[in-house]
């Protein structure tokens with residue numbers, strides 16, 4: 001396993017041949033890229049067709065996050081990105097898109113439609129930059145129930161623009177025992193609630209990634225009947241924040257493995273971690289970062305954590321640190337701009353899959369059952 005270092009990136013550029021794009025493999029490979037509490041998850045089907053979900057942060061972080069995504073792209077031997085899903089219009093999900101599009105062709109742009117939340121960066125991006133990008137390619141506004149055509153995979157959109165599928169996916173539709181105890185949170189008027197969520201099936205392997213979908217929308221999707229069914233792999237929603245990841249979702253999915261794309265001080269709060277850790281069939285939680293909001297008390301062993309920080313202290317405190325009061329006076333989160341590592345999943349059609357931490361090489365295989 002090559003680490004996502006700059007050297008690895010250069011080396012990968014030298015050794016990748018253009019023919020690699022069409023070389024069929026045996027596994028569905030998934031790279032969960034560290035974009036510091038944003039999202040960038042790259043799926044490469046056995047046919048060589050690729051789908052990137054989200055493009056990390058923009059502004060001063062755009063070059064860094066595009067570099068990190070390209071390291072995974074090169075490791076996978078891709079010469080283009082066939083499909084790009086932007087789950088919603090928040091800067092940690094679309095931020096590095098233009099920077100990335102300068103480095104590799106993107107053929108198909110998929111999103112939930114217009115933003116419901118006016119913010120200077122996304123308003124400008126959606127007015128000028130995004131139309132210029134998809135104008136040279138293809139754009140799809142996805143609705144719940146839509147299929148995204150990727151050879152070798154069954155890719156289903158289950159939420160988009162605040163709506164959820166009404167017809168259960170094949171094999172799903174059972175009652176959800178977690179609905180009765182569910183307590184709603186405040187209505188979320190932001191883009192998070194609009195997230196384009198996906199369920200991906202490869203043979204007997206199933207995974208769910210719902211972007212930053214929030215608590216009440218999880219209920220709408222999963223109650224009174226569970227329209228997704230169970231999955232092997234759950235991408236923890238919303239970086240592991242407790243305004244997402246209700247039991248109606250995280251427990252009803254009965255995933256064997258969860259992967260959390262969190263930041264150094266984003267996601268991993270005790271309330272979310274208590275729910276995730278107590279999911280009924282969960283064997284392991286893997287984290288893209290340690291989080292100060294977890295402390296050792298709520299986090300997993302370092303073996304399962306892919307990234308540290310630039311100025312790493314000798315020890316992590318046991319107690320979870322509370323988040324600082326919001327506002328411009330808040331101290332900055334611990335910085336991580338140095339070498340970054342992905343968590344990679346390789347899934348087999350029989351449902352077995354292997355998860356690898358690129359920082360330390362630790363790897364674990366979950367056999368089909």
Ligand SMILES: [Zn+2]
Pocket residue numbers: 037038039090092093212238239
């Ligand atoms: Zn986010």
